[in-house]
Amino acid sequence: MTKDGTHxxxxxxxxxxxPAYFGSVGVDPEQACDVARWRQAERTRLxxxxxxxxxAGRAQVSDRIAGHLGRVLRDCGVGQWSVLSGYWPxxxxxxxxxxxxxxxxxxxxxxxxxVETRAAPLAFRQWTPETRLVRGDWKISVPPPEAHLLxxxxxxxxxxxxxxxxxxxxxxxGYFDRTLAGLSPRPLTIGIALGAARLPTIYPQPHDIPLxxxxxxxxxxxxxxxx
Numbered sequence: 288m289t290k291d292g293t294h295x296x297x298x299x300x301x302x303x304x305x306p307a308y309f310g311s312v313g314v315d316p317e318q319a320c321d322v323a324r325w326r327q328a329e330r331t332r333l334x335x336x337x338x339x340x341x342x343a344g345r346a347q348v349s350d351r352i353a354g355h356l357g358r359v360l361r362d363c364g365v366g367q368w369s370v371l372s373g374y375w376p377x378x379x380x381x382x383x384x385x386x387x388x389x390x391x392x393x394x395x396x397x398x399x400x401x402v403e404t405r406a407a408p409l410a411f412r413q414w415t416p417e418t419r420l421v422r423g424d425w426k427i428s429v430p431p432p433e434a435h436l437l438x439x440x441x442x443x444x445x446x447x448x449x450x451x452x453x454x455x456x457x458x459x460x461g462y463f464d465r466t467l468a469g470l471s472p473r474p475l476t477i478g479i480a481l482g483a484a485r486l487p488t489i490y491p492q493p494h495d496i497p498l499x500x501x502x503x504x505x506x507x508x509x510x511x512x513x514x
Contacts, residue, residue, distance in 0.1 A: 322490045326456060333447045333456070333484050337379040349382040351504040352479060356386055356443065359502060363475060365441060367394035372411050372439035372474075375399060375420075375428045380445040381479050388416045398437045400466070401429045408466040411437045439474045444498065446480035453478065453497040453511040454489045467496045475499050482508060 340348065365371065373387040374380070391397050391414075398411040402424035412430035423429035444463055448456035455478050457463055467473060482503040489495070501509040 319492065322492060325490065326459065329456060329486065330447055330459065334378060336483060337447075337481060340379070345379055345381070348481065348504045352381045352502060353383055353386045355502055355504075355506045356383065356477070356479070357389075359477065359500065359507065360390075360441070363441070365390075365395060369441060370396045370398060370411075370437050370439045371441040371443070372398045372400055372437075373414070373443060374445055376445070377425065377427055381481075383443065383479065387414070391415055396437065398439055399429055400462075402462060406461070406465075408469045409462050411439050413437055438470070441475045441477070443477045443479050443502075446478045446484065446501070448484045448486045448489060449478050449480045449498075449501045449509070450486050450488045451509050452488070452491070452513075453499065453501055453509050454491045454495055455480075455498055456486065456489045461494070464494050464496050468494075477502055480508070 337345070360371075371387075371390060373383060376382045376384070387397050397414050399414045400409040401412050403410045405424075412432075412434035413436075414430050414434070418430050418434065420428040421431050444455065444457075446455045446457065455463070467476065476498040478498040478501040480501055480503050482505050485508070491497075497511050497513070499511050500507055
């Protein structure tokens with residue numbers, strides 16, 4: 288079930304796994320379906336955990352993550368020549384919109400991800416605090432079609448769940464992994480998550496791409512070590 292209440296895939300959610308991965312050189316289809324079912328159950332649980340914080344709790348978490356993110360970006364040398372892709376929060380995701388506005392005022396070019404074509408990589412349209420947003424896929428606010436297309440250097444991405452190897456559990460549409468697979472050079476990727484949303488593993492599949500850093504309300508929780 289997607290965020291808008293429609294089915295993203297068949298009951299076993301095998302559509303989450305590219306058929307090219309099935310067979311003797313890839314993932315067993317039955318195992319892939321088991322993983323997909325487990326992930327869907329975890330999405331429901333983790334979304335409930337986030338909603339359970341309440342408005343005040345989510346605002347506090349957002350403020351703490353925002354402070355940590357500012358320090359991480361400074362340490363990475365993010366400045367006026369950088370392009371950062373943010374996100375517009377849905378479903379109780381940490382709200383980093385004030386950070387995006389601050390970055391814009393500091394001279395950083397800010398973009399927001401947009402689904403222009405279903406089941407395809409995301410596009411990134413330029414955003415400023417004055418941008419008049421329109422309703423996009425999943426009813427998320429996005430910059431209008433005439434906004435400049437950009438290629439980001441840094442991509443903070445909200446996570447429903449995460450693990451110590453920096454793999455991200457999202458809503459299940461697969462857009463983020465498709466996008467990362469097609470970006471060269473690859474941007475710095477920062478998972479934005481709750482500390483309590485850590486999982487022992489997300490049971491990564493061949494299409495899953497690890498992030499570089501996981502950032503929670505307590506600071507940097509994990510860093511990718513296999514680069």
